[in-house]
Amino acid sequence: MPDYTTIVDGLEVDMRLGIYPHEAAPQRVSLSVHxxxxxxxxxxxxxxxxxxxxxxxxEGVRAMAAGEGFALQESLVEAVAALCLADSRVTEVRVRSTKLDIYPDATVGCEIVRRR
Structure with a gap:
């Protein structure tokens, strides 16, 4: 059976993501899904x-962004991975989230790999 890597990279959304008071408003988040x-x-x-x-x-990520949001990037990437693995043809998924505007000199993120 042939395997392919399908990539959605640099998907930027505004969403509520974080635990600090200054993160109550939506912020820019970039997602990469392999x-x-x-x-x-x-x-x-x-x-x-x-x-x-x-x-x-x-569409799924944009729906998540329009929802109530997440406290943790770990929770966000788990939700995106679950979305992808709902298709039985997906055998592995790598999801990376990055908060783009937390620091002036760096981005912060989380990445996971999940396998069927």
């Missing part, structure tokens, strides 16, 4: 119905 996707055979018809349509990742 999914290892296993197919029974290599796509041959050049049609979207043969492969994973990554729109669900973007």
């Amino acid at each position: 999914m290892t996707v296993s197919y029974p055979h290599a796509p041959s018809a050049d049609r979207i119905d043969e492969v994973l349509d990554y729109d669900f990742v973007r």
Whole structure:
């Protein structure tokens, strides 16, 4: 079975993420998602119905951003990983979140890898 890596990189959303009072307002967060996707055979018809349509990742993350938010980046990346692994073809997912505006000289983030 062929494996492919489907990537959604640099997805930037405004969301509530954090535990400090100054993080009560939505802030810029960037997400990167790398999914290892296993197919029974290599796509041959050049049609979207043969492969994973990554729109669900973007839409799911944007829905999370519009929701109540998360206290921890760890909780956010776990939720995104669960979203991706809901598709049985995804065998592994790497999710990275980065808060872009916490420090003037650095970003802060969290990354996980989950396997089926």
